[in-house]
Amino acid sequence: MTPVWAQVINLGAAISFIVALKALSSPKTARWGNRIGAIGAAVAVAVVLIVNADTKYLVPILVAIAVGTAVGLVAAQRVKITAMPQMVAIFNGVGGGAAATVAVIEFFTVGATGGLVFLIATVFTVVVGAVSFTGSFVTFLKLQELMTSRPVVLPAGRWVTIAVALAAAVLSVWVVVAPSAPVLIALLVLGLLLGVLFVLPVGGADVPIIISLLNAFTGLAVAASGYVLGNVMLLIAGTLVGAAGTLLTRLMAKAMGRPLTNTLFGAFSAKATQAGTSVDRPVKSAGPEDIAAMLGFAQKVIIVPGYGLAVAQAQQTLREVVDMLTARGIEVDYAIHPVAGRMPGHMNVLLAEADVPYDQLKEMDEVNPEFSSADVALVVGANDVVNPSARTDKTSPIYGMPILDADAAQQVIFMKRSMRPGFAGVENELLFDPKTTLLFGDAKESLTKVAAALKNH
Amino acid sequence: MSISLDTGVALATIFILSIFVGYEVISKVSVILHTPLMSGANAIHGIILVGAIIVTAHAKTTLELIFGLLAIVLATINLVGGFAVTERMLQMFKARPKQTKAPEPPGPTTS
Numbered sequence: 001m002t003p004v005w006a007q008v009i010n011l012g013a014a015i016s017f018i019v020a021l022k023a024l025s026s027p028k029t030a031r032w033g034n035r036i037g038a039i040g041a042a043v044a045v046a047v048v049l050i051v052n053a054d055t056k057y058l059v060p061i062l063v064a065i066a067v068g069t070a071v072g073l074v075a076a077q078r079v080k081i082t083a084m085p086q087m088v089a090i091f092n093g094v095g096g097g098a099a100a101t102v103a104v105i106e107f108f109t110v111g112a113t114g115g116l117v118f119l120i121a122t123v124f125t126v127v128v129g130a131v132s133f134t135g136s137f138v139t140f141l142k143l144q145e146l147m148t149s150r151p152v153v154l155p156a157g158r159w160v161t162i163a164v165a166l167a168a169a170v171l172s173v174w175v176v177v178a179p180s181a182p183v184l185i186a187l188l189v190l191g192l193l194l195g196v197l198f199v200l201p202v203g204g205a206d207v208p209i210i211i212s213l214l215n216a217f218t219g220l221a222v223a224a225s226g227y228v229l230g231n232v233m234l235l236i237a238g239t240l241v242g243a244a245g246t247l248l249t250r251l252m253a254k255a256m257g258r259p260l261t262n263t264l265f266g267a268f269s270a271k272a273t274q275a276g277t278s279v280d281r282p283v284k285s286a287g288p289e290d291i292a293a294m295l296g297f298a299q300k301v302i303i304v305p306g307y308g309l310a311v312a313q314a315q316q317t318l319r320e321v322v323d324m325l326t327a328r329g330i331e332v333d334y335a336i337h338p339v340a341g342r343m344p345g346h347m348n349v350l351l352a353e354a355d356v357p358y359d360q361l362k363e364m365d366e367v368n369p370e371f372s373s374a375d376v377a378l379v380v381g382a383n384d385v386v387n388p389s390a391r392t393d394k395t396s397p398i399y400g401m402p403i404l405d406a407d408a409a410q411q412v413i414f415m416k417r418s419m420r421p422g423f424a425g426v427e428n429e430l431l432f433d434p435k436t437t438l439l440f441g442d443a444k445e446s447l448t449k450v451a452a453a454l455k456n457h
Numbered sequence: 458m459s460i461s462l463d464t465g466v467a468l469a470t471i472f473i474l475s476i477f478v479g480y481e482v483i484s485k486v487s488v489i490l491h492t493p494l495m496s497g498a499n500a501i502h503g504i505i506l507v508g509a510i511i512v513t514a515h516a517k518t519t520l521e522l523i524f525g526l527l528a529i530v531l532a533t534i535n536l537v538g539g540f541a542v543t544e545r546m547l548q549m550f551k552a553r554p555k556q557t558k559a560p561e562p563p564g565p566t567t568s
Contacts, residue, residue, distance in 0.1 A: 013504075017501050017504075018478055018482060020497060020501065021479070021482045021483055021494075021497070021498060021501070022482040022483070024483075024486075024490065024493060024494045024497040024498075024543075025482070025483045025485060025486035025487075025490060025494055026485075026486075026487075026490070027487065027489065027490060030490060030493060030494075030497075030547050031544070031547040031548070033497065034493075034497050034500075034540060034543045034544055034547060035544075037497060037500060037501055037540065038500070038540040038544075041500075041501070041503070041504050041506075041536055041540070044504060044507055045504075045506055045507060045510070045536075048507045048510050048511060049510065052510060052511065052514035052515075055513075055514035055515070057513055057514060057516060057522060057525075058514075060513075060522070060526055061510060061513055061514065061526070061529060064513075064526040064527075064529035064530050064533070065506075065529060065533050067530050067533070068506075068529060068530040068531070068532065068533020068534045068536075068537065069533055069537045071530070071533075071534050071538070072533060072534040072535070072536070072537035072538030072539070072541060073537055073538065073541055075534070075538050075542075076537075076538045076539075076541035076542040076544075076545060077541065077545070079542065081549075084492070084496070084542060084545075084546060085492065087538075087542055088492075088495060088496045088499050088539075088542065091499055091500070091503070091534065091535045091538045091539045091542070092499045092502075092535070094531040094532070094534050094535050095499070095502050095503050095505055095531070095532060095535035095536075095539075097528075097531050098505050098506070098508075098509055098528040098529075098531040098532035098535065099502075099505045099508070101509070101524050101525075101527060101528035101531070102505060102508045102509050102512050102525075102528050104524070105512040105513075105516070105521050105524055105525055105528070106512050108518075108521055109512070109515065109516075109517060109521070117465050211495070212495050215495055215498060215499050215502075218499075218502050219498070219501075219502045222502045222504070222505045222508075223472065223475075225505060225508050226468075226508075227468060228508075229508050229511055229512070230464075230468075231507065231508060231511070232468070232471060233504070233507065234504065234505065234507060234508055235468060235471055235472060235475070236471060236475050237501055237502065237504045238502055238504075238505075239471075239472050239475035239476055239479060240475055240478060240479040240482075240498075240501065241479065241498045241499075241501050241502045242476070242479065243475065243476040243477070243478070243479025243480045244479040244480065244482065244483045244494075244498050245479075245495070245498055246480075247479070247480050247483060247484065248483060248486070248491065248494060248495055248498070251486065251488075251491065252491055255488055255491070338488050343491065343492045343495075344488055344491035344492060345488055345489045345490060345491040345492040345493070346492050348489040349492060349493075349546055349549055352549040353549045363488070
């Protein structure tokens with residue numbers, strides 16, 4: 001039993017997590033909130049170490065913590081800004097794996113004597129933690145483009161998933177009614193399998209929502225482990241993350257115009273998107289001088305930055321071009337789609353890194369009416385967020401997603417590496433529009449050339 | 458009269474109240490903070506480390522010890538990495554004097 005003084009400190013840690021979440025939802029207090037959470041967590045870990053200081057495994061435990069700390073710190077420092085969403089997915093996955101492991105070990109120790117609630121909480125932690133573990137790794141593979149970002153539909157995949165889920169349900173009941181270690185291990189394996197099956201059919205554009213959902217899952221697994229261990233702080237922290245994560249998932253889905261049920265269950269009926277049916281269709285491309293002239297003669301330019309901009313590390317160069325345009329008296333705005341980049345808010349993080357002033361960043365609702373009065377919409381490394389088929393084509397995987405109305409501008413310039421479709425794997429009709437001009441190449445090189453041409457213009 | 462509340466009921470009470478708190482505290486988040494907030498929430502559930510330490514400290518077999526230590530490593534990566542990566546995201550939102558930015562170190566990841 002945890003001593004009372006430790007319980008009181010744990011209550012303090014739980015409160016720090018609540019304060020941290022609250023502070024993290026406002027720009028002014030976000031950094032402070034993150035630190036409050038970190039301090040609360042550090043204190044809670046110190047307390048549990050002091051309470052259990054008499055264990056004969058203290059040294060191995062400390063070594064394990066040191067190893068985890070080193071890995072976590074190095075990974076967090078080294079990861080590229082563009083790769084942060086998948087880093088979060090990995091951190092989430094290992095947390096889910098830890099929760100499942102904890103529940104299995106506790107089951108081995110306590111076993112059948114734990115009572116009904118203990119057993120239910122145990123199977124819940126094991127299944128949900130395992131789903132989160134493998135599911136997060138699949139989202140990582142998708143975002144890192146180590147596997148296709150398109151929906152992967154196995155033959156009879158839907159029935160396999162349903163069968164595995166049913167089997168997991170049966171084994172769960174089995175463990176609760178007649179506790180058995182081998183059955184619990186089998187359940188763990190099914191959970192791991194279920195995580196893979198659950199995420200495979202999810203399309204690229206929906207992956208961020210799934211990461212957020214799996215984050216909520218891990219939270220709930222941790223909450224259930226609080227029941228398993230009779231630890232109130234774990235219960236509170238896990239439940240907080242589970243609830244906040246669920247709401248955040250819904251907010252993200254809303255920002256992307258994707259009803260959550262579509263994301264989750266639409267994937268079941270997803271068909272692998274047909275690869276470019278229009279490979280040989282003509283497009284209009286131009287050189288950097290022409291692009292510079294188009295920009296130089298404009299009065300109003302709206303820039304649509306996308307993930308390709310960040311991958312090319314071209315934010316600074318873009319800013320230089322924008323500075324040259326504004327110096328000529330041209331009105332320039334950045335149009336930020338809520339899910340530009342890989343995740344809601346990701347583009348804001350990326351542009352903030354390049355010191356782009358906040359007041360030039362306009363959100364979708366604010367900037368969309370402006371496009372019709374813009375001479376040029378300059379789309380840099382973005383694709384899906386300006387794809388008009390989201391408005392019109394009911395069969396499109398991105399149908400219903402709110403988009404930036406770049407097609408309303410007088411002229412549209414795309415800076416793209418190739419004709420490859422965007423992350424959602426959908427062909428973009430706007431590329432073939434007569435008012436569209438393409439400049440092929442790496443975003444940074446293209447922008448550098450345009451900047452040079454603007455100087456001589 | 459002493460307070461008598463069944464432990465299961467007490468835990469259920471805490472659970473339900475925590476759901477409302479979790480929902481309420483982030484209900485006003487702005488879109489630009491979705492990613493950092495998710496990352497911060499992700500770090501918080503790394504507190505499963507506490508659970509991993511408890512079961513490892515009471516491990517009775519070598520197998521339990523090994524898996525317990527594994528859980529500690531995983532949970533610590535979640536906890537420490539989660540807070541560190543959130544900190545790095547939020548650093549970019551900070552108003553800075555110009556030209557102080559260090560170049561980004563080369564990452565192990567490819568994209």
